[in-house]
Amino acid sequence: MLPQRMKKVITDNPKKLANLIDLVNLPSTLREFMGQSQTSRLGCFKRVWSYIKENNLQDPSNKNLVNCDEKLKSILLGKPQVELTELPTLIKLHFPKQPR
Amino acid sequence: MGKLPPSLRSANFAVNTLIKTPSSVPHQNIPSPTSKPHYYPKKSQSPKKKAPSNTEPQLPSIVSFDSTTLSDAKTLFNSLISNTRNLPSDNKFYNAILQSFSSNSTLQDSILFLNHMIKVHPPFSPDRFTYHVLLIQSCKSADLSLSPVHQVLNLMTSNGIPPNKVSTDIAVRTLCSSDREEQAIELVKELSSKDSPPDTYTYNFIVRHLCKNRPLSTMNSFIKEMREGFDIKPDLVTYTIMIDNVCNSKNLREATRLLGVLSEEGYKPDCYVYNTIMKGYCMLSQGGEVLSVYKKMQEEGVKPDLVTYNTLIYGLSKSGRVKDAKKFLNVMMEEGHIPDAVTYTSLMNGMCREGDPLGAVALLEKMEARGCAPNSCTYNTLLHGLCKARLLDKGMKLYDVMKQNGMKLETGSYGTFLRALCRQGRVAEAYEVFDYAIESKSLTDVAAYTTLESTLKWLKKAREQGLVI
Numbered sequence: 365m366l367p368q369r370m371k372k373v374i375t376d377n378p379k380k381l382a383n384l385i386d387l388v389n390l391p392s393t394l395r396e397f398m399g400q401s402q403t404s405r406l407g408c409f410k411r412v413w414s415y416i417k418e419n420n421l422q423d424p425s426n427k428n429l430v431n432c433d434e435k436l437k438s439i440l441l442g443k444p445q446v447e448l449t450e451l452p453t454l455i456k457l458h459f460p461k462q463p464r
Numbered sequence: 465m466g467k468l469p470p471s472l473r474s475a476n477f478a479v480n481t482l483i484k485t486p487s488s489v490p491h492q493n494i495p496s497p498t499s500k501p502h503y504y505p506k507k508s509q510s511p512k513k514k515a516p517s518n519t520e521p522q523l524p525s526i527v528s529f530d531s532t533t534l535s536d537a538k539t540l541f542n543s544l545i546s547n548t549r550n551l552p553s554d555n556k557f558y559n560a561i562l563q564s565f566s567s568n569s570t571l572q573d574s575i576l577f578l579n580h581m582i583k584v585h586p587p588f589s590p591d592r593f594t595y596h597v598l599l600i601q602s603c604k605s606a607d608l609s610l611s612p613v614h615q616v617l618n619l620m621t622s623n624g625i626p627p628n629k630v631s632t633d634i635a636v637r638t639l640c641s642s643d644r645e646e647q648a649i650e651l652v653k654e655l656s657s658k659d660s661p662p663d664t665y666t667y668n669f670i671v672r673h674l675c676k677n678r679p680l681s682t683m684n685s686f687i688k689e690m691r692e693g694f695d696i697k698p699d700l701v702t703y704t705i706m707i708d709n710v711c712n713s714k715n716l717r718e719a720t721r722l723l724g725v726l727s728e729e730g731y732k733p734d735c736y737v738y739n740t741i742m743k744g745y746c747m748l749s750q751g752g753e754v755l756s757v758y759k760k761m762q763e764e765g766v767k768p769d770l771v772t773y774n775t776l777i778y779g780l781s782k783s784g785r786v787k788d789a790k791k792f793l794n795v796m797m798e799e800g801h802i803p804d805a806v807t808y809t810s811l812m813n814g815m816c817r818e819g820d821p822l823g824a825v826a827l828l829e830k831m832e833a834r835g836c837a838p839n840s841c842t843y844n845t846l847l848h849g850l851c852k853a854r855l856l857d858k859g860m861k862l863y864d865v866m867k868q869n870g871m872k873l874e875t876g877s878y879g880t881f882l883r884a885l886c887r888q889g890r891v892a893e894a895y896e897v898f899d900y901a902i903e904s905k906s907l908t909d910v911a912a913y914t915t916l917e918s919t920l921k922w923l924k925k926a927r928e929q930g931l932v933i
Contacts, residue, residue: 385910406913413895427892448891449924452917 534573566601603638633666640673656694675709711744742775754779781814809842816849840871848877851884872906886923
């Protein structure tokens with residue numbers, strides 16, 4: 365099941381996969397948050413999500429919302445509160461399409 | 465010590481295992497990846513009991529080939545011989561040493577090392593297995609011609625151990641597993657012309673391997689050449705493999721032709737052939753046709769087995785004839801077959817397709833009451849069905865059970881589950897499922913994330929259009 369799907373992802377759109385897992389030089393704001401100078405979009409997403417969980421930043425009354433602390437605000441457009449739904453989109457902003 | 469290549473790890477044959485657990489030694493067989501243990505003479509259980517604990521502390525440091533150079537290996541062997549009392553008289557010990565060395569050296573070095581071993585320690589006389597170690601290595605060598613293989617085979621002949629069917633089989637299997645099917649075919653033809661034709665196991669192995677990895681024409685020409693050149697004909701097993709293969713590639717015409725050939729050759733289709741045909745119809749999404757195959761089986765007096773019934777139920781379920789499928793569940797039990805997880809899961813799949821996931825859950829309880837344990841596929845099927853039918857709460861309960869049992873999610877049910885959660889605005893829970901999928905290694909990070917991302921994208925769009933809250 366799984367390899368087939370992977371194959372499908374790859375054959376369908378190799379570029380899409382590449383921009384998900386290729387290591388990218390990070391902008392300075394993100395570099396500070398991640399503590400490393402290079403990461404992939406996927407790695408960044410996982411790091412941010414685990415940061416939210418570690419620091420209990422999910423709104424207690426509505427778990428779908430994240431109350432950003434200062435550190436998180438710095439990388440998520442300075443928003444005080446973000447929805448989990450838009451998290452991938454917000455992170456994608458740091459990974460612009462590379463002009464070939 | 466040098467690492468064993470993965471293909472040999474299963475053979476459980478390395479010096480370190482010899483040393484660590486002397487008691488397990490008698491069970492270690494032959495350094496070959498072949499799956500035909502019945503070929504090998506059973507070794508007596510006693511001789512290795514002598515690899516005793518008093519030598520144990522010394523051995524591990526000695527028998528480890530950190531360096532791949534021949535001279536280092538020779539020195540190592542010399543010190544092993546001179547420093548160890550009670551050297552095992554069993555060949556297995558020396559074969560293991562040779563194998564360990566050969567796993568990261570060149571064939572020429574291995575041959576020289578073997579000669580050295582014989583010279584330094586005359587009680588050791590190489591046997592067939594010793595040469596098979598070299599044979600395996602020669603089949604894996606970087607040299608893409610057959611000359612290393614010939615070298616070993618000639619070596620065997622000149623040392624009074626002419627290659628036999630086992631040698632052929634080992635060589636063929638090793639060649640095939642290193643993607644050198646063409647050379648395997650070449651070798652088989654050559655050996656056939658030298659009066660040591662492959663046995664049916666080797667022959668069918670090649671056919672099966674060619675089916676999987678080469679175009680159909682390669683296999684057909686192999687069969688033709690073997691038939692015309694050496695009078696080696698495909699048997700019923702071969703035909704089953706061929707039919708299975710063409711069914712997998714949805715080539716119904718070829719399958720029908722093969723069936724004709726099969727009966728022309730005087731073979732009567734057995735249960736396995738019919739099962740394969742049934743499976744073929746399922747693959748072709750003509751699950752309904754399985755009934756006609758079943759009828760044919762009954763006409764021909766072939767007794768169906770568990771696989772037949774499972775395929776039958778699967779095919780009927782898939783084509784939406786759940787009622788018939790349920791009927792066969794009873795028939796098979798009357799015939800004395802005990803339905804297994806596959807049977808029930810197929811049936812549940814059919815019920816979920818029909819939009820009756822609650823009935824499927826009831827069947828789950830029934831099957832557990834009958835003492836049949838569901839597997840992860842069963843749970844995935846049910847989860848998928850419940851989510852599709854928008855019975856998310858029940859799905860959630862099922863998911864908790866899966867989590868408790870550490871079951872893996874499948875791609876399909878994972879996606880459906882995520883979408884169902886998001887549809888109800890339970891995004892945080894969707895994230896939690898995403899975590900579980902990665903943690904339980906159900907999916908790769910990439911696959912899990914891509915699904916999550918696209919589901920969230922879909923949710924955003926649906927919200928904009930006012931379809932979901």
